[in-house]
Amino acid sequence: MRSPIMTLSFTKMHGLGNDFIVIDGRQIPVVLPDSLIRRLCDRHLGIGCDQLVLLSPATLEGADVHVRFFNPDGSEAGACGNASRCVALFVGNSPVLQTRAGLLPTTQKGEQFAINMGAARLDWQDIPLSRPCDTLHLPLENAAACSMGNPHATLFGDIGRAETLGPVLERDPLFPERANIGFAQILSPDHMRLRVWERGAGLTLACGSGACAAVVNAVRRGLTERTCTVTMDGGDLTITWQEDGTVLMTGPATTVFHGTLA
Numbered sequence: 001m002r003s004p005i006m007t008l009s010f011t012k013m014h015g016l017g018n019d020f021i022v023i024d025g026r027q028i029p030v031v032l033p034d035s036l037i038r039r040l041c042d043r044h045l046g047i048g049c050d051q052l053v054l055l056s057p058a059t060l061e062g063a064d065v066h067v068r069f070f071n072p073d074g075s076e077a078g079a080c081g082n083a084s085r086c087v088a089l090f091v092g093n094s095p096v097l098q099t100r101a102g103l104l105p106t107t108q109k110g111e112q113f114a115i116n117m118g119a120a121r122l123d124w125q126d127i128p129l130s131r132p133c134d135t136l137h138l139p140l141e142n143a144a145a146c147s148m149g150n151p152h153a154t155l156f157g158d159i160g161r162a163e164t165l166g167p168v169l170e171r172d173p174l175f176p177e178r179a180n181i182g183f184a185q186i187l188s189p190d191h192m193r194l195r196v197w198e199r200g201a202g203l204t205l206a207c208g209s210g211a212c213a214a215v216v217n218a219v220r221r222g223l224t225e226r227t228c229t230v231t232m233d234g235g236d237l238t239i240t241w242q243e244d245g246t247v248l249m250t251g252p253a254t255t256v257f258h259g260t261l262a
């Protein structure tokens with residue numbers, strides 16, 4: 001007789017040290033209650049990760065796989081750049097990803113994966129903010145905001161304030177859905193340093209959508225060119241804010257191990 005308790009297989013992956021549990025529900029449907037997501041993501045009580053990624057069959061024409069991203073606090077994120085590259089590696093053959101942020105085409109160039117992260121959105125309603133504001137100069141630490149399918153604010157200046165200011169700004173009432181908070185230092189017109197306090201996850205070694213948002217915001221401020229290398233604690237991404245408004249993110253993806261949950 002088949003046991004009613006199924007074993008769950010997973011793959012541990014990372015992109016520049018931003019680490020993920022990938023669960024493949026493409027063949028057998030997987031339902032993950034909030035409480036299980038929180039436990040699996042916990043570094044003491046579970047496997048541990050910055051985001052849990054759940055794959056299921058695509059439901060839209062032109063997409064190869066449906067991808068959902070969950071934070072360790074159980075909240076769902078509309079986008080996750082580093083995990084998108086890992087999914088491209090996991091699925092293979094340069095899949096088109098179906099996400100909350102739309103259909104994201106992927107390409108592989110040797111060890112590097114490029115994801116078209118879609119259009120950066122700059123209107124206050126799209127981030128969203130709780131009231132009409134100039135998104136290039138928020139009335140909050142003079143941050144600049146944009147959406148990459150998830151809410152980001154970028155502060156230009158002191159990256160050492162990420163640990164202390166990040167958790168406070170994440171929950172500022174200006175962000176009704178909270179926000180990922182990036183701390184950027186411009187090194188040259190094509191190079192910046194970035195640390196990101198992630199919504200629902202805290203300080204991570206790298207944030208792909210945060211790097212996209214930081215370059216978009218830097219270009220809008222006249223601080224960098226449209227193509228910029230973003231150096232985070234975990235390594236480098238190359239970001240291009242393309243003329244069509246979409247953002248191309250290129251970087252590595254790594255498989256760490258496969259496991260089975262009892």
Ligand SMILES: N[C@H](CCC[C@H](N)C(=O)O)C(=O)O
Binds near residue numbers: 018071
């Ligand atoms: N690590 C991710 C972002 C996770 C997003 C999440 N923290 C949120 O929007 O709630 C990245 O590489 O883009």
